[in-house]
Amino acid sequence: MSKQIISADLVANHNSARQPALERDYASLGERLDRRGIAIDAIRDQVEKFGVAIPSWGVGTGGTRFARFPGPGEPRDIFDKIEDCAVISQLTQATPTVSLHIPWDKADPNRLKQAAARFGLGFDAMNSNTFSDAKDQKLSYKFGSLSHADAGTRRQAVEHNLECIEIGRIGDGSNFPGQVSFAKAFERYLDAMRQIYAGLPDDWRLFTEHKMYEPAFYSTVVQDWGTNYIIAKELGDKAFCLVDLGHHAPNVNIEMIVSRLIQFGKLGGFHFNDSKYGDDDLDAGSIDPYRLFLVFNELVDAELSGAKGFHPAHMLDQSHNVTDPIESLMLSAVEVQRAYAQALLVDRKALDGFQEANDALMATQTLKTAYRTDVEPILAMARLRTGGAIDPVAAYREAGYRAKVAAERPGVAGGGGGIV
Numbered sequence: 001m002s003k004q005i006i007s008a009d010l011v012a013n014h015n016s017a018r019q020p021a022l023e024r025d026y027a028s029l030g031e032r033l034d035r036r037g038i039a040i041d042a043i044r045d046q047v048e049k050f051g052v053a054i055p056s057w058g059v060g061t062g063g064t065r066f067a068r069f070p071g072p073g074e075p076r077d078i079f080d081k082i083e084d085c086a087v088i089s090q091l092t093q094a095t096p097t098v099s100l101h102i103p104w105d106k107a108d109p110n111r112l113k114q115a116a117a118r119f120g121l122g123f124d125a126m127n128s129n130t131f132s133d134a135k136d137q138k139l140s141y142k143f144g145s146l147s148h149a150d151a152g153t154r155r156q157a158v159e160h161n162l163e164c165i166e167i168g169r170i171g172d173g174s175n176f177p178g179q180v181s182f183a184k185a186f187e188r189y190l191d192a193m194r195q196i197y198a199g200l201p202d203d204w205r206l207f208t209e210h211k212m213y214e215p216a217f218y219s220t221v222v223q224d225w226g227t228n229y230i231i232a233k234e235l236g237d238k239a240f241c242l243v244d245l246g247h248h249a250p251n252v253n254i255e256m257i258v259s260r261l262i263q264f265g266k267l268g269g270f271h272f273n274d275s276k277y278g279d280d281d282l283d284a285g286s287i288d289p290y291r292l293f294l295v296f297n298e299l300v301d302a303e304l305s306g307a308k309g310f311h312p313a314h315m316l317d318q319s320h321n322v323t324d325p326i327e328s329l330m331l332s333a334v335e336v337q338r339a340y341a342q343a344l345l346v347d348r349k350a351l352d353g354f355q356e357a358n359d360a361l362m363a364t365q366t367l368k369t370a371y372r373t374d375v376e377p378i379l380a381m382a383r384l385r386t387g388g389a390i391d392p393v394a395a396y397r398e399a400g401y402r403a404k405v406a407a408e409r410p411g412v413a414g415g416g417g418g419i420v
Helices: 008-035 040-049 078-092 109-118 151-166 182-198 225-235 254-263 289-305 325-344 348-356 360-371 376-385 392-399 401-408
Strands: 097-101 122-127 206-209 239-244 267-272 313-316
Touching: 008 040, 008 376, 008 392, 040 325, 040 376, 078 097, 078 109, 078 325, 078 392, 078 401, 109 122, 122 151, 122 313, 151 182, 182 206, 182 225, 206 225, 206 267, 225 239, 225 254, 239 254, 254 267, 254 289, 289 325, 289 360, 313 325, 325 360, 325 376, 325 392, 348 360, 392 401
Parallel strands: 097 122, 206 239, 239 267, 267 313
Antiparallel strands: none
8 A cells, every 4th residue: 555644534534524515516516517418427537537747846946037935845855856746646636647857856766666656656757957957967058958069969968868768858049140050950959859769668758848938048949839740740650749838929829739739649748837927937727727728628629539649648847936836736736637627528519510500609608618617526526535635735734744844854045046
């Protein structure tokens, strides 16, 4: 049996006080959904099986370009991070895997596997770091990595990515017009990625992630989904596009991008967050929950239609500057589940009919009917049935976990800008 960091008795007492009200709410929602021809238990069962990965770096406090204000009980290493991720998984029952970032999380692979197995956790995507310089790194990535003009620097970046395969976020570009040749930089990037692709095991997939800017501000090599799609097509059948919800220009139709990538078999997965001004600003669903729902509307449509090769990976990727990272990640996992559950409620037959009849008003109202449905009783019941907490944040605070780790882990002094 997996070890539980939060006392099982505490969770049980937490749930027992809330279960009668939840059962009434669940029955009431079930009755209303039944009138729409929807079986609430079937939706609950699908929600129970849905999971989203936690990034190891997400459990630390983030920062702006000006400053970072560490919170109490900051994780000291990957093993502290795994414990924090285990708390999120225990209380939400929605985050069964952890995504590692090398070299920050570099440790003996067997020890990592044992640490995760203690809590019933698995590992998700492996993320490389070629957007900043690591300690004792021979050559700098200041002017790029996989597209660097220097062959030695490119080789170093390739070797690092191959190391990650054995145990990406790729940040190349320019800050001034004329600094680099767009064509040469892209060709160097493709050449380097082909070397990495050649090292993939047969059962691995390679995800490339597009981003408008940062760390380069004039041009970024993989700046949009079109370039990302070209890369995936050029590399081969094991290469796919990763969609980060915070990596798009204002007013870009992200759900349409998702649809296109599904249609042509190149959707690899997601980094979920919400954005107001820049990249990965805020918790998933905190600014535009309707857009998150519209993204899942496309995902559920593909799932129900049996789209070929459709099995996207899901991960949270957000910065926590003024909140407890564990609380933010728990709520974000729940918001992603919420969007999934709401998308499962869409009347697909009615929607298809309105689309074919060019009835724009009723088509959009069909989506709104599903989106406006309060699915919280479904999410809470799924947590209760799988051993989680009806109210994860309340249970977390009752357990006093943050105070406990703050007493065990040395305080971290504030520093300059930049994420964890």
